[in-house]
Amino acid sequence: MVRAPCCAKMGLNRGPWTLEEDQILTSYIQKYGHSNWRALPKLAGLLRCGKSCRLRWINYLKPEIKRGNFSREEEDAIINLHELLGNKWSAIAAKLPGRTDNEIKNVWHTHLKKRLLKQKKNQGGGNYSPQQFSSVQECSVSATANTSETESTESQSDTALSPQPSSSGSGAVSSVSSDNLIAATASNYVEILPEEEFSVLIDEAFWSAPEEEESGEYSQFDPQINSLDFSVLNPDEGMDGGGGFPRIDEGMDFWYDLFVQAGGIEGL
DNA sequence: AACTGGGTCAACCGCAACAGA
DNA sequence: TTCTGTTGCGGTTGACCCAGT
Incomplete structure (x- = not known):
């Protein structure tokens, strides 16, 4: 080549x-x-x-780069953040001080992806079920006219695992996020929930030791992100949106788009 | 000891977003 | 508004390492 x-x-x-x-x-x-x-x-x-x-x-x-193996906590954090954010390596890296997007990407492809597949096999599904991301895929594909149909089988399987398309359809994410979000069910919530509030909520959900963050230390990430209580965002409880706010485990495309709309990790 | 195949990771590429003229 | 230059991101590559044969 x-x-x-x-x-x-x-x-x-x-x-x-x-x-x-x-x-x-x-x-x-x-x-x-x-x-x-x-x-x-x-x-x-x-x-x-x-x-x-x-x-x-x-x-x-860079002096602040942390070398060496990833701890189990860091790996879990990557897995959970990836589940939420998809292949937004820089956004994930922003939550793991001292780790770079490249490093995280490598760890994902070499260790974590396999670990998840293994888990999936063992558990007969696991927390990374393809169904979970099917809607994201559909959304991305439909919004990306130039998505190649001639992708290799490997990249297809990657896509099946990953909430985002490969770079061959680059721009898909950004093309999906804003317009589709407004057109989709989420429009009300983005308007209702100011960026700052959303950021705080997401951040609080992710990180439980703010005093550590203040000191510049890497805060402990809760590996059980699946169990996060996002009901705080439920429009039925305060926000007059109605119409069934999606749960974390059933609308990853929505959550992802909402996250992007809120300014991504920069806004957090 | 030599070979081989798989795993790892630093580095590269293309593209999109952004900023400024 | 358009053009141009720069930066940042994510996917991919390929050299190196190491365990197994």
Whole structure:
């Protein structure tokens, strides 16, 4: 498989970073920051493209990066967040300080996906049933005219597991979120529930140790997110929406869209 | 010891979103 | 409003490692 180089400019280094390159990049960023990734390599004297520098910094060199194996709690958090957010790796990473989206993505594909499949087999369904996400898939597919029908069987099985389509249908999520949400049943709730309130509710549901967050520490994630009490959002109990607010286990597309509409993880 | 196949993970690519002119 | 440049994201690749044969 031959790919075009990442940068139009030829003669740039590619592949694994050397210790020297790491040191140059680190010291430059510590001194001058990274206001312009594109210009950075030139200014720092690196034969790399800006994109490569950014990735290296974010995924490896940043001081706050936590190296080493994922704890069971972190893995559970990833699983639960993935169940809620889909392949929003950056959003998931934002909830796991010290972990990068790339790292989480890798862990998901190498460990957790298999673990879930295993669980599913053992439990004859498990908490990642395909039915759970079928509506998301349908929604995404219908909203994505260019979704390929020639995807490999593997990617199809991935899609079956994942609430989101692959990047071959890139843009599907964003194209689905806003318009469809308004058109769908959720419209009232988004208007009724201000972003801030929604954010607080979701955050409180996720994290139970705010004092730890204040100190910058990774808060304990409740692995039993499935049991979260979202009834607090139920329109029958305060909000005049009616019409059966979906439960967490029956309307993941709704929840996902609502989350996106609320500004995603940035809004939380 | 040599080979092989699967697992892991850093890095790359394409694309969409965003910002500024 | 449109165009252009930049950034960020998610999917994918491929080199490396290691256990099994």
